Amino acid sequence: MEVSISNENLIVKANTHGGEIHSIQGKKSGQEYLWKGIPFWWKIYCPTLFPVIGKVKNLHYKYNNKEYFMPQHGFAANAKHILKNKTANEMEFVLKSDEETKSIYPFEFALSTKYKLEGSRIIITFEVKNNDDKDMYFSIGAHPALKCPMYGEEDSLDDYYIEFEHKETVSKKEITKDDFLTGRKIEFLEDSNTLNISLDIFKDGTMILENLKSNYVVLKSRKHNRSIKINFEQFDILSIWALDRNTNFVCIEPWMGHADYDDFNGEISEKEGIIRLEKGGKYTISYSIEINEYES
Secondary structure (H helix, E strand, O other): OEEEEEOOOEEEEEEOEOOEEEEEEEOOOOOEOEOOOEOOOEOOOOOEEEOOOOOOHHHEEEEOOEEEEOOOOEOHHHOEOEEEEEOOOEEEEEEEOOHHHHOOOOOOEEEEEEEEEEOOEEEEEEEEEEOOOOOEEEOEEEOOEEEOOOOOOOOOHHHEEEEEEEEEEEEEEEEOOOOOEEEEEEEEEEEEEEEEOOHHHHOOOOEEEEOOOOOEEEEEEOOOOEEEEEEOOOOOEEEEEOOOOOOOEEEEEEEEOOOOEOOOOOEHHHOOOOEEEOOOOEEEEEEEEEEEEOOO
């Protein structure tokens, strides 16, 4: 079921499938700012990553000495969510545990995803409730695929760059060809607040950055003044990813957690960056997407 909210600046559309937004449009311009996906390959737009981020080894993880299957980035993006609340500028979707989820994730939980429009910002809030009688373990994050280039044939990927709030000296986590972490780091930015976008920078896969001074980044073009700002200040990790061929999107992803290390064989409770939520507990975290439609 499709649901939409709007205000004087933006129209945002979402679906109960995945509880994700699939369109962000300028109210006056009609310009679309989310990638529209490719059927039969990656028909998602801004998925919620839960209860894992990235891959677990052999698509299985351990809990209490038992192995469970878990797809890449978890199951929330492909599950049916329920529309709980809706106003003119807010909507909330909820995913609750059931027998199907418990067969691969043995916890009673409720995951709420709230979208709220404030001016030119969409504030996305995740709330996880542990409805079980034991601690639960999870990661949570977002995977917004931003349309880039934003326009048609006159617009080129090489015209774009990501501007960090502050100058950064930071390494990225090295990953294997199968997207697991090696534990090594690769030099990335050196006293710079600018990452120029090109196909070449994505040839080694996802850029996973942590310990940033910046609370936000902005996707900008050298040919026009429209931009997209992602505020991730509550998150530990910022990841940047796109295909290294003929891409027309860039994903700028706030994460709490990451994929397994290539030599990790422990329990999910032992995984680096995992969130432990005590029985009856509640965990809340937010990020925002801001659209700036300044004319050139």
